Amino acid sequence: MTAHRTLRVVATGPLSTLQDLGRPGWFASGVGVSGAADRGSHALANRLVGNVATAASIECLLGGLELHAASAATLAVTGAPAPITVDGTPMGHSTVIHLTAGQTLRLGMAEAGLRVYVAVRGGFDVEAVLGSRSRDTLSGIGPEPLSAGVDLAIGSESDRPSPVDVAPVPVITTAPVIAHVMLGPREDWFADPDDLFVGRWEISEHTDRVGARLIRNPGFPSLIRLNDKELPTEGMPLGAIQVPPSGEPVVFLADHPITGGYPVIGTVVDDDLDSLAQARPGQSIIFRPVPGGRARHQQLDPQLDEDKQTP
Structure with missing residues (x-):
């Protein structure tokens, strides 16, 4: 039997949660949509690694997230321009990043913007609640916020090729x-x-x-x-x-x-x-x-x- 591929959370920064495009259709039951706060950055991260836009990504407040690859994984980082390194080597923002087993991806703290998104090819395979893997911080519905030491399972890779290796994106600044x-x-x-x-x-x-x-x-x-x-x-x-x-x-x-x-x-x-x-x-x-x-x-x-x- 094939072992599950995982990414271990080494550090979370101020707050890191799993988000997708939310859980529409539950308004009458008193449940909001939730989902990624910056939907464009979430969708772009998934597109870079060949996922559908509905796959779950990590939404990280400001930066400070560290992920250790227990097995090979393909990632992309979008949103607020936090510095990215893999085992100390700088990596590009909004690019495809290939990790081999044993490597660690680290995010510094962004000097502009508020939310960073990290997607992995195959998506994060956590249990969905009411059809979504999003954490709703108001109601407490969805996967718990990430904590150090947690192993995140990676879903099965699709046959979809990643269409791009790097994407031009609007620059996030501190301008009005x-x-x-x-x-x-x-x-x-x-x-x-x-x-x-x-x-x-x-x-x-x-x-x-x-x-x-x-x-x-x-x-x-x-x-x-x-x-x-x-x-x-x-x-x-x-x-x-x-x-x-x-x-x-x-x-x-x-x-x-x-x-x-x-x-x-x-x-x-x-x-x-x-x-x-x-x-x-x-x-x-x-x-x-x-x-x-x-x-x-x-x-x-x-x-x-x-x-x-x-x-």
């Missing part, structure tokens, strides 16, 4: 992130909802996979709510900008709650969410309105199975 917003559905709860688009906001140190928490840069107007009441609970989409009574918005990311009672002033368009998920504490966010765009009342997550959505 531009996020386009569809206003509504609760903009009428604010004295001047257009204050969202004035000047810059800043990512708080309390940001996580649930949401990008924002604070106001000095000199710019805060969002002033007309009252401090809560709405009846309503559906919350990925990218919703929810505003608690403090006036400091939270942009919902991969592990966001599926319902909430604070007013949603607008929703960040899907194309800008990967960049927002890579914004790190202290980085500036500039919101821009989508011309003529407005979020519909009780908008639900577009990734979900519409047959299982409830208003």
Whole structure:
């Protein structure tokens, strides 16, 4: 019988979890989608090693991950540009990396961006929960966060060839992130909802996979709510900008709650969410309105199975 191929986790960095594209279709049961926060980087890592986009990858916060190959393995590292070495030899970002048995891949700490993705050819073969190998940090569903000493089984390699050896990707920097917003559905709860688009906001140190928490840069107007009441609970989409009574918005990311009672002033368009998920504490966010765009009342997550959505 063929022995299982494995990668041993030597170090995890601040936080490393397994992620795929999430578990759509469980909204009516109270379970969110979750999945990779930066879906583009996750998909690219899988593409580089010849996996389907739904294969599980490791999402590592900032860097610091170390993986020891018990057997030969083919990997790719994308997302935040953390330095990569194999047994001390520097490796390229967004390239195909071949490890032989006994070699160790190490990630340094990224100077820009927030999340690094590591894919292995064959995918990480862990038990799926409700059809997904993603860790939902809000609900606690899915595989446990990685810890040192854990052996990660590698799935069977497909017959798909890796189409590329290196991929040109947008450079992730600490420059301000531009996020386009569809206003509504609760903009009428604010004295001047257009204050969202004035000047810059800043990512708080309390940001996580649930949401990008924002604070106001000095000199710019805060969002002033007309009252401090809560709405009846309503559906919350990925990218919703929810505003608690403090006036400091939270942009919902991969592990966001599926319902909430604070007013949603607008929703960040899907194309800008990967960049927002890579914004790190202290980085500036500039919101821009989508011309003529407005979020519909009780908008639900577009990734979900519409047959299982409830208003």
